[in-house]
Amino acid sequence: MADNKKRIKFKSIAILEAVIIFLLFIALIWATLIRGRAEAVPANANSDKPQVRQRAVIEKEEAFYQLDGKKILMHDSTYGEIFVPVYADVPASTISTDNITMRNGYAFYSENGENVSTIGVDVSEFQGDIDWTQVKQAGIDFAFIRIGYRTYGDGIITYDSAFQRNIEGAQAAGIKVGAYFYSQATNADEAVEEADHVIDALAPYDITYPVVYDWEIVHDAARTDSVSVEALADCCVAFCERVKDSGYTPMIYQNRETAMHKLDLPRVKDYDFWLAEYDEKPIYYYDFRIWQYSNTGRIPGIGGDVDLNICFKPY
Template identity: 85%
Template sequence: MADNKRRIRFKSIALLEAVIILILIVLLVWAAFIRGRNEAVPANAGSQKAEVRRRAVIEKEETFYQLDGKKILMNDSTYGEVFVPVYEDVPASTIDLDELTMRNGYAYYKENGEVTSTTGVDVSEFQGEIDWEQVKQAGIDFAFIRVGYRTYGDGIVTYDSAFQHNIEGALDAGIKVGAYFYSQATTADEAVEEADAVIDALADYKITYPVVYDWEIVHDAARTDNVSVEALADCCVAFCERVKDSGYTPMIYQNTGTAMRKLDLPRIKDYDFWLAEYADKPSFYYDFKIWQYSNTGRVPGIKGDVDLNICFRPYNGKVKETTTKTD
């Protein structure tokens, strides 16, 4: 009899424990659901149209070099000429370098005898007061405006003091506009924070050209000096996916050396690329849509040096809809 009572008591305790575990599981699932809803970030708080910006799913993917011995030759300050094998799954550039010409300080690209490229500048507060009407008359088709930057010491997201003047001046002059952010992000979350700052700043403007992620190595006790290859790729993907979700064309800016040695090119191959290489002809093997060929260009309406760019594929397609317009 005593054994029967113990068995009944044990069964009762086991049943009670099972009920408690079931209740805890239900509560945990409900809490996760509520937390997920609370963490969603609205795209444009002032917009009448409700939007939600998602976070990119960061995926690591296998990639492979060419097996046919194809290689890229580069110069290194220590070893002289060095080589890396070619990625088989990253598109190569199709630009015919023989069709690149320089005239009056600007680069042009021809296809079938016709100029198909456009000419642009990228500017920030460092260019000072710009006369955008003169810039337009000088033959500039597009301008990338710096929205802001993250400080490389303490990591504070800061808007460019000339952003509003520059973007409104360029648009009023009939120059097509893109935008860029100078990043010092070290994590995907920081890259998302930077993308959100850009998206908020651009909400009221007509953006035709890409929104660009400009991550650079400073080598001056910067917070990004020791960022890993994987972390940098995560930042690129997180920023670009956030931008794409908001209706803009994402793009990554980088110089040849950093692109070849630091960027995980297979992971960013789906985004347009803006190459910085100051030379008579670009040497970058892989595909790029814009080439920044000079940082000492001269353009009427801009005092001092300015970056000059050639765009091989003009961006005249879909533009993000805006709720307000500039005067």
């Protein structure tokens, strides 16, 4: 009898333990499923916790050139829109194109409401006989006179037939003068040779504006067609350093496309730059001192078309 009572007691305890375990199991299911679902945060809800995955943000710029120091957008005849990385160590232009205005065919640049620019032309024997007094009266402040050129076929250095007449006529009329040489050098030695011819030609004259290295792509089976980027930079440096050693201010002339695609800009960044870009406003990214904005200008005293220039910081 006593054994039966003990068995009943143990059986009751086992049943009670089973009930307690079952109740605890039901409570755990409720906590994890029912309550957890009620308190769950939707995937698109705001949360202070960092997101493991997020959608990439694609930013677009409307400007042709992006002046943010990261990239320059350009257009290529083959690829369409392309981008060129910006050189961090090449100074960007500080010219505000909003301050450029056009009046009577001339470009002007103002700062704080005052004109700080000068107007100029560049000429060669192709302009024929020039009446420099009329040119001065037309408001021209400076002129770049071509000293000579190297032929793009056989590479012969030739003086411009109107150089002496033009430089003396311009100075006599009170126009400040600079000079340029049309180069077809293929290496540094030839560039030095060209610079020496320039220095010899300028010896009798006192000029105030720069002496310019004008190297251009001819697109006509020229001797310079295969010149490398490195060789062109060598030519620029060799010419400019030779000119600088002789006491003149060196400058490089180039159009926007060749400057961006052919010039090793970090190597020539220390020389003043003369930009050729025929548009309403210049969009060249890097620093330039002179802007040639037209090759179809008309000036009293000059027959036919002539290049027009604006100098933003007069020499």
